[in-house]
Amino acid sequence: MEERRLETTIGNLHLRTPLLTASGTSGSADELAGLRESKATAQALGAFVTKGVTLEPRRGNPEPRVIETRAGLLNSIGLQNKGADRFLREDLPKLWQYELPVIVNISANSVEDYAKLAAHLLANDGGQITGLEINVSCPNIKEGGVAFGVDPKVVERVVRGVKAAVPRGRDVLIVTKLTPNITDITVPAKAAIAAGTDALSMINTVRGVAINIHTQEPYFANVSAGLSGPAIKPIGLCMVWDCFAKIPECRRRKVPIIGIGGISTWEDVVEYLLAGASAVQVGTAWFVYPDVFVEMKKGLEKYLDDNKTTVRELIGKAHGTCS
Ligand SMILES: Cc1cc2nc3c(=O)[nH]c(=O)nc-3n(C[C@H](O)[C@H](O)[C@H](O)COP(=O)(O)O)c2cc1C
Structure with a gap:
């Protein structure tokens, strides 16, 4: 009973804690194994979200790829990864040793390739993939490079394609990860829901620029990069709040929200839960504090004890009657 207060649910997936890794910030199995706190970290996690996987290997963008800002990090990695086949062969079996649900973050440059990638992963994973998180922040090459996630019609097509790629009889959680680089996040959120997504995750990085005053040029080859x-945090929190307040499926937790963005302490986790998130992902903070998940779990447990409550009871509680 003690441990149950941390439990939460995303679709059909039961999580022992609401703490998940954020894609791209936690690599895959090797990075977790390299941590001194690797066992305790795995025990603090509800699920592991992998870095972005693409059909073919990608070299990523030229360096520099990351720089620190005063309150975060700008990155322009360009989805460097070894491709689906090596991921399946080398990383997936290692991740399973942690006995955690594995959610694979997927990226592609066309609507068709998202579906192709999902079908390929699910045909060759030996039943080991628990969920797919669709990263719709990638550039849609066929449509001039604008991110998929800014056009609700395209979001709908991507999600439908991935859903259709799930083999009959398999229960695979489909999460759509939304971009904050849009006026009203509830628009693509509703499109993803119409296409049958099981859950939403938000937010991906916010567009930003940094300029080197010595060379008097932008730091990044692509000029803009992603701020995390x-x-x-206030942006992510606001977007979770809006979706929970304005979308009945989110409010009823039929389509639960996974909150992401600037979460660095257990207090941040509680804020996201209160805003309407059923679970959270932590990215940049893990670069700074290797034991962040262990500390978050401890802090969360104490808060739940002190307030005689559970994670499930906190979800959306800050809305009270005000929305
Ligand atoms: C270095 C780096 C790489 C990332 N790679 C991915 C990725 O491959 N796919 C994805 O959906 N998001 C990616 N993200 C975005 C994160 O998953 C997360 O949405 C974002 O960093 C905000 O969370 P945070 O403030 O806790 O870092 C990346 C972020 C960083 C910093």
Whole structure:
């Protein structure tokens, strides 16, 4: 009973804690194994979200790829990864040793390739993939490079394609990860729901620029990069709040929300839960504090004890009657 207060549910997936890794910030199995706190970290996690996987290997963007800002990190990695086949062969079996649900973050440059990638992963994973998280922040090459996630019609097509790629008889959680680089996040959220997503995760990084005053040029080859870390927490929180308040499926937790963005302490986790998130992902903070998940779990347990409550009871509680 003691441990049950941390439990939460995303679709059909039961999580022992609401703490998940954020894609791209936690690598895959090797990075977790390299941590001194690796066993305790795995025990503090509800699920592991992998870095972005693409059909073919990608070299990523030229360096520099990351720089620190005063309240976060700018990155322009360009989805460097070894491709689906090596991921399946080398990383997936290692991840399973932690006995955690594995959610694979998927990226592609066309609507068709998202479906192709999902079908390929699920045909060759030996039943080991628990869920797919669709990263719709990638550039849609066929449509001039604008991110998929800003056009609700495209979001709908991507999600439908991935859902259709799930083999009959398999229960695979489909999460759509939304971009914050849009005026009203509830628009793509509703499109993903219409296409049958099981859950939403938000937010991906916020577009930002940094300029080197010595060379008098932008730092990054692509000029803009993605901002993460403490600076974006209020933005992520606001977007979770809006979806929970304005979308009945989210409010009823039929389509639960996974909150992401600047979460660095257990207090941040509680805020996201109160805003309407059923679970959270932690990214940039893990670069700074290797034991962040262990500390978050401890802090959360104490808060739940002190307030005689559970994670499930906290979800959306801050809305009270005000929305
Ligand atoms: C270095 C780095 C790489 C990332 N790679 C991915 C990725 O491959 N796929 C994805 O959906 N998000 C990616 N993200 C975004 C994170 O998963 C997360 O949405 C974002 O960093 C906000 O969370 P945070 O403030 O806790 O870091 C990446 C972020 C960083 C910092």
